Amino acid sequence: MAAIVDPLLIVVLLLNFFTLGASRMRSIINGSAAQGVVLGAVALLAHGEFGLQAVLIAVVTVILKGIGIPWMLMRAMRDVGIRREVEPLIGLIPSLLVGALGTGLAILFAHALPLAKQPIGSLFVPTSLSTVFTGFILLTSRRKAISQVVGYLILENGVFIMGLTLVSAMPFLVEMGVLLDLLVGIFVMGIIVNHIQREFSSLDTTRLSQLKG
Amino acid sequence: MALLLIVVPLCLAVIAFLAPWDRARPWIVTFGGAVQLGLVTVALATPDIHGLNGWLVLDPVGRVVLGFTTVLFAACSVYVPGYLSQRPAGNKRIFCACVLGILSALTLITEAYHLGLMWVAMEASTLATAPLLYFNRTPRSLEATWKYLLIGSVGIALALLGCFFLGYASLYAGKEPSLLLNDLVRNAPYMSRSWLHAAFILLLVGFGTKMGLAPMHTWKPDAYGEAPGVAGTLLAGGLTSGAFLAILRVYRVCIAAGEGSFARKPMIVLGLVSMLVAGIFMARQKDFKRMLAYSSVEHMGILVLGIGIGGAAVYGAVLHLLNNGFTKGVLFLSAGNIHRAFGSKSTDDVRGALKRTPYSGALLLAGFFAITGTPPFGVFLSEFTILNAAIGSGQFLISGLFLLMLAFVFVGMGATLLSVIQGEPGPSPAKLLAPETVLTIAPAACLLAIVLLLGVYIPPPLASLLHAAALSLEGR
Numbered sequence: 053m054a055a056i057v058d059p060l061l062i063v064v065l066l067l068n069f070f071t072l073g074a075s076r077m078r079s080i081i082n083g084s085a086a087q088g089v090v091l092g093a094v095a096l097l098a099h100g101e102f103g104l105q106a107v108l109i110a111v112v113t114v115i116l117k118g119i120g121i122p123w124m125l126m127r128a129m130r131d132v133g134i135r136r137e138v139e140p141l142i143g144l145i146p147s148l149l150v151g152a153l154g155t156g157l158a159i160l161f162a163h164a165l166p167l168a169k170q171p172i173g174s175l176f177v178p179t180s181l182s183t184v185f186t187g188f189i190l191l192t193s194r195r196k197a198i199s200q201v202v203g204y205l206i207l208e209n210g211v212f213i214m215g216l217t218l219v220s221a222m223p224f225l226v227e228m229g230v231l232l233d234l235l236v237g238i239f240v241m242g243i244i245v246n247h248i249q250r251e252f253s254s255l256d257t258t259r260l261s262q263l264k265g
Numbered sequence: 266m267a268l269l270l271i272v273v274p275l276c277l278a279v280i281a282f283l284a285p286w287d288r289a290r291p292w293i294v295t296f297g298g299a300v301q302l303g304l305v306t307v308a309l310a311t312p313d314i315h316g317l318n319g320w321l322v323l324d325p326v327g328r329v330v331l332g333f334t335t336v337l338f339a340a341c342s343v344y345v346p347g348y349l350s351q352r353p354a355g356n357k358r359i360f361c362a363c364v365l366g367i368l369s370a371l372t373l374i375t376e377a378y379h380l381g382l383m384w385v386a387m388e389a390s391t392l393a394t395a396p397l398l399y400f401n402r403t404p405r406s407l408e409a410t411w412k413y414l415l416i417g418s419v420g421i422a423l424a425l426l427g428c429f430f431l432g433y434a435s436l437y438a439g440k441e442p443s444l445l446l447n448d449l450v451r452n453a454p455y456m457s458r459s460w461l462h463a464a465f466i467l468l469l470v471g472f473g474t475k476m477g478l479a480p481m482h483t484w485k486p487d488a489y490g491e492a493p494g495v496a497g498t499l500l501a502g503g504l505t506s507g508a509f510l511a512i513l514r515v516y517r518v519c520i521a522a523g524e525g526s527f528a529r530k531p532m533i534v535l536g537l538v539s540m541l542v543a544g545i546f547m548a549r550q551k552d553f554k555r556m557l558a559y560s561s562v563e564h565m566g567i568l569v570l571g572i573g574i575g576g577a578a579v580y581g582a583v584l585h586l587l588n589n590g591f592t593k594g595v596l597f598l599s600a601g602n603i604h605r606a607f608g609s610k611s612t613d614d615v616r617g618a619l620k621r622t623p624y625s626g627a628l629l630l631a632g633f634f635a636i637t638g639t640p641p642f643g644v645f646l647s648e649f650t651i652l653n654a655a656i657g658s659g660q661f662l663i664s665g666l667f668l669l670m671l672a673f674v675f676v677g678m679g680a681t682l683l684s685v686i687q688g689e690p691g692p693s694p695a696k697l698l699a700p701e702t703v704l705t706i707a708p709a710a711c712l713l714a715i716v717l718l719l720g721v722y723i724p725p726p727l728a729s730l731l732h733a734a735a736l737s738l739e740g741r
Binding site: 164166167177180184191197200204207208210211214215217218220222223226227229230232233236237240241244247248251252257260261262263 | 379382384385389391392395399405407410412423426433436437442443444486487490491
């Protein structure tokens with residue numbers, strides 16, 4: 053199993069770098085969508101057996117993270133008619149460097165922690181931590197509200213990968229609940245993004261600075 | 266029974282959303298509050314309540330929080346019709362549905378014995394609060410909602426990561442991984458220490474964000490400042506208590522693992538930092554609703570500090586949960602009345618509330634004395650218990666800092682609130698924008714009576730419940 057899962061997790065890591073280096077909104081949304089599709093495949097393999105639950109979770113993951121949410125974000129982007137550049141607060145190259153540093157630290161950290169002996173691949177923990185870190189960078193260093201939502205999505209992807217190490221502890225209903233919360237969360241954020249655009253004529257969150265002290 | 270407590274408010278939320286009667290809609294909330302109060306009274310009188318194969322368990326700590334949130338909600342539910350009748354604009358359909366949705370999610374938090382399920386409920390409560398914050402549809406409330414959503418969601422995403430770490434810690438021990446609290450407590454002695462430590466820190470930071478502990482509190486003043494009084498009460502009393510309960514659940518796992526002293530240290534630090542940050546930002550604070558937000562940061566700090574000190578302070582912290590929550594209800598509801606009446610929440614415009622809005626002014630004044638720990642109110646009793654335990658166990662530095670910050674906060678809070686309450690009212694507004702009504706005053710008055718009662722007399726059933734709750738968390 054590890055022989056198939058590990059390359060997929062490496063693809064997830066590469067997609068992290070892709071979103072960090074992307075200069076266009078469309079690219080980072082596509083990056084997160086591709087990550088969602090790969091995660092669906094990983095979820096299927098991590099269950100170890102192709103039962104109904106595993107297939108269902110994989111399908112729902114692909115539909116939500118790979119298609120539904122990116123589509124919502126694309127539509128939000130089109131509706132508000134923003135410019136296509138990402139407008140990072142720190143440049144793309146520094147973001148990439150920080151991301152690389154974070155991934156290195158994640159691997160070191162995962163090595164420092166005792167890893168359980170289990171049949172599934174050993175890359176789960178470092179990939180998860182590195183993806184969470186990438187989400188953080190996107191959240192804090194991009195100005196547009198939509199790219200912050202993508203950052204949150206990628207952070208959530210990282211948490212999801214960690215959850216896959218515990219498939220037997222996460223009952224089906226809870227897993228579905230987590231995905232549903234994510235969907236509703238992004239949906240509400242999408243609505244708020246729309247209102248921000250209408251109210252401030254911009255999606256630049258640095259303008260959200262009236263409340264102080 | 267366990268399931269009923271969650272399903273009933275949820276169904277009422279759906280009804281409130283779908284029902285075509287605009288005039289009756291707010292009363293569905295009141296009805297929900299009353300029904301839930303009845304159901305919870307029955308539930309608390311029943312000794313053993315569980316459901317869904319051990320996923321829902323009502324343990325003593327959960328009972329305390331459940332009883333408390335239900336009473337607080339009942340008070341808010343009476344306030345809602347009075348409030349909404351003074352607010353012509355805004356989407357009342359969503360407001361009422363979300364308020365009831367919060368009640369359902371909160372109840373699920375208090376009952377959930379599976380960390381994943383608890384997390385789902387926590388996120389659901391966050392999402393249901395967002396429309397309440399944006400109820401007034403101003404650019405400022407939009408900003409507050411955005412920050413609340415983003416910071417809150419990221420915070421509890423970290424908490425979910427922490428839950429998974431906890432599961433991984435028992436996976437490492439060679440146990441069947443499970444996120445059921447009973448299994449976690451049973452597996453705790455065998456768990457990998459480093460994973461357990463990492464998990465606790467992540468969970469403390471994650472749920473601490475939801476609680477509004479400094480330095481993760483940055484969403485709080487914005488959200489509380491812009492939220493309607495009811496939403497402020499539900500946030501400051503209900504949701505933050507739910508997040509505190511989540512931390513307590515994880516703390517229990519740490520105690521079972523024999524890592525109680527590891528867990529107490531960061532709680533003491535976060536508690537003191539929260540009190541300090543609150544004290545600093547309260548000084549010269551001109552916005553009295555933001556002031557209440559910083560007061561909430563301070564009292565969340567006191568809660569975790571009480572757990573961190575341990576021993577008898579745990580009882581103090583559990584009691585403080587009730588006292589703080591009820592007093593916050595008094596403060597937010599009366600401050601909301603004053604805000605609406607004057608059309609401003611800045612001390613520049615609002616003066617002489619005691620003369621213009623006598624009831625709300627008096628309630629705010631009493632609430633101020635209560636929250637700053639003046640006897641005979643309950644907050645005095647719980648803070649004194651915590652202080653007493655800290656001195657009794659020889660933690661003099663912490664006790665000294667605790668007292669110092671309390672004094673600091675008293676001065677800062679007094680300067681702002683007293684200038685709102687006292688003095689001669691200014692010329693504007695010539696006529697009150699929203700008069701005080703029975704519906705907007707009675708709930709706050711009832712909550713104040715409860716805080717007063719808790720200060721002088723704790724009924725024996727409540728006392729034994731509080732002791733049982735504290736006992737399960739002392740672990741010494």
